[in-house]
Amino acid sequence: MARFASDPNPAPREQMIWQVVCAIPPGRVASYGQVSRFAGLEGLARFVGRTMSRLPDGSDVPWHRVLKSDGRIAFPADSSRYAEQCQRLKSEGVDVLNGRVAMKQFGWTP
DNA sequence: GGGCTGACTTATT
DNA sequence: CAATAAGCCAGCC
Numbered sequence: 001m002a003r004f005a006s007d008p009n010p011a012p013r014e015q016m017i018w019q020v021v022c023a024i025p026p027g028r029v030a031s032y033g034q035v036s037r038f039a040g041l042e043g044l045a046r047f048v049g050r051t052m053s054r055l056p057d058g059s060d061v062p063w064h065r066v067l068k069s070d071g072r073i074a075f076p077a078d079s080s081r082y083a084e085q086c087q088r089l090k091s092e093g094v095d096v097l098n099g100r101v102a103m104k105q106f107g108w109t110p
Numbered sequence: 111g112g113g114c115t116g117a118c119t120t121a122t123t
Numbered sequence: 124c125a126a127t128a129a130g131c132c133a134g135c136c
Contacts, residue, residue: 032117036118041131043119048117050117051117051132066117068117085117116134119131121129123127
């Protein structure tokens with residue numbers, strides 16, 4: 001229960017996570033660690049990732065703007081998810097070179 | 111209730 | 124830059 005952004009009554013922590021992720025503006029990206037910090041959940045990067053994995057397809061949450069701390073996509077380069085995330089980012093104007101994004105340039109800071 | 115697992119991070123070697 | 128280790132949380136068996 002209360003696992004998705006569409007849930008009417010999501011758990012407090014998840015709610016914070018959705019809130020932060022949805023706050024990332026188009027053309028910008030953030031790491032799982034950053035999301036956890038901005039959500040007041042420092043050190044729970046893994047929890048953020050776990051929560052994201054439960055996100056249903058077709059959600060309005062911009063999950064594609066969340067990357068690993070080194071700016072790389074968190075999926076295997078041969079996976080379909082990787083391809084989709086990569087394309088979504090590019091369509092927003094984010095440069096993805098070798099599965100990697102320059103956080104210095106595209107990293108988001110509230 | 112114990113142990114594994116995972117869309118992770120940071121520090122260390 | 125690559126490999127290791129420890130830390131963290133909740134769901135699943």
